[in-house]
Amino acid sequence: MNQYPCSTCGANVEFAPGTTVLKCPYCSAETPLVPTGARVREHSYAQFAGLRRVPVAELAAYTFTCRGCGAVTQSDKVSDRCQFCDAPLVADTTAGDMVAPEAVLPFSVDRPTVREALRAWAASRWFAPNSLRTVTEAESAHSTYLPHWTYDARTRSHYTGQRGEHYWDTETYTDNGETRTRQVRKTRWHSASGTVARDFDDVLIAGTGRVAPKHLSKLEPWPLPQAQPYRPEFLAGHETLRYEVEPEAGLETAKTRMATVIDRDCRDDIGGDEQRVSSVRTSYIDVTFKLMLLPVWLACYLHAGKTYQVMINGRTGAVAGERPYSAAKIAALSLAVAALIAAIVVAVMLSRQ
Numbered sequence: 001m002n003q004y005p006c007s008t009c010g011a012n013v014e015f016a017p018g019t020t021v022l023k024c025p026y027c028s029a030e031t032p033l034v035p036t037g038a039r040v041r042e043h044s045y046a047q048f049a050g051l052r053r054v055p056v057a058e059l060a061a062y063t064f065t066c067r068g069c070g071a072v073t074q075s076d077k078v079s080d081r082c083q084f085c086d087a088p089l090v091a092d093t094t095a096g097d098m099v100a101p102e103a104v105l106p107f108s109v110d111r112p113t114v115r116e117a118l119r120a121w122a123a124s125r126w127f128a129p130n131s132l133r134t135v136t137e138a139e140s141a142h143s144t145y146l147p148h149w150t151y152d153a154r155t156r157s158h159y160t161g162q163r164g165e166h167y168w169d170t171e172t173y174t175d176n177g178e179t180r181t182r183q184v185r186k187t188r189w190h191s192a193s194g195t196v197a198r199d200f201d202d203v204l205i206a207g208t209g210r211v212a213p214k215h216l217s218k219l220e221p222w223p224l225p226q227a228q229p230y231r232p233e234f235l236a237g238h239e240t241l242r243y244e245v246e247p248e249a250g251l252e253t254a255k256t257r258m259a260t261v262i263d264r265d266c267r268d269d270i271g272g273d274e275q276r277v278s279s280v281r282t283s284y285i286d287v288t289f290k291l292m293l294l295p296v297w298l299a300c301y302l303h304a305g306k307t308y309q310v311m312i313n314g315r316t317g318a319v320a321g322e323r324p325y326s327a328a329k330i331a332a333l334s335l336a337v338a339a340l341i342a343a344i345v346v347a348v349m350l351s352r353q
């Protein structure tokens with residue numbers, strides 16, 4: 001377990017978003033993060049797949065002993081806060097059966113910026129109830145690192161299919177007893193086959209199902225090249241979820257993503273005016289992967305007894321989330337539209353008289 005005492009007052013310091021320092025929440029003293037010289041590395045998937053592992057679902061929680069208050073707590077989060085004294089707790093990921101994080105994209109968006117982003121987001125939602133605009137979601141927002149897998153692979157795909165070429169044909173038809181001709185577009189199909197190759201870099205797959213994937217994908221793109229080699233200091237003062245999606249399952253999802261791109265490559269290769277792809281056989285060479293932590297502010301708000309989740313990209317400030325629709329506003333809009341249609345109908349009828 002890791003905790004970082006303040007050199008001035010001894011309290012536990014936290015990583016300050018947008019900086020390269022650990023900051024003391026009490027005396028504001030700053031401890032710079034000295035570069036370690038470590039580099040982000042991709043791991044060979046083949047080597048990893050040969051290792052025996054305990055399924056993630058069966059792994060025990062982390063045990064934290066808080067050096068602030070001495071409390072011993074258990075958590076399945078990689079980093080959290082002491083539930084008694086609020087001191088940051090960071091698990092030691094080098095020991096144990098889980099895949100250790102290799103890279104982290106540190107938070108750069110801080111709480112005041114989150115507040116602004118949420119305000120702008122709520123204001124831009126016309127259908128949202130007015131109550132939402134006054135909710136102070138930012139106060140309840142948690143800075144949370146979400147685990148993601150990234151996969152690299154070189155692929156070669158052999159495909160079979162057909163290339164369609166358009167041509168024009170003259171057709172004869174009768175119109176009121178008169179024989180006429182017209183031009184009709186048709187497609188001639190030729191069988192096609194070939195091989196396409198593509199290198200994939202950092203195909204990103206969420207490692208947790210606790211956050212709705214459809215919202216998570218709206219936070220993209222992530223500035224992945226800015227990721228830093230993992231170091232536990234970046235997690236101090238922020239929550240970090242443990243991955244639940246096994247690397248194997250992540251790879252299957254990644255292959256589905258790659259298949260969409262490969263299908264497009266096959267169609268480009270087939271050429272012509274239309275394409276049919278009937279089979280694709282892909283080999284994956286040099287598959288590598290790594291565990292990456294991405295920064296997300298998670299906020300939720302309560303409206304009419306229901307909880308809604310909002311997320312803010314901790315790097316770009318992009319906001320995604322669910323929102324309630326105001327029944328009153330929608331009803332008002334429907335009435336306005338109905339009135340407008342009625343007005344148009346009346347206007348048209350009058351103009352015809």
Ligand SMILES: [Zn+2]
Binds near residue numbers: 011027028029
């Ligand atoms: Zn201090």
Ligand SMILES: [Zn+2]
Binds near residue numbers: 069083084085086
């Ligand atoms: Zn404590």
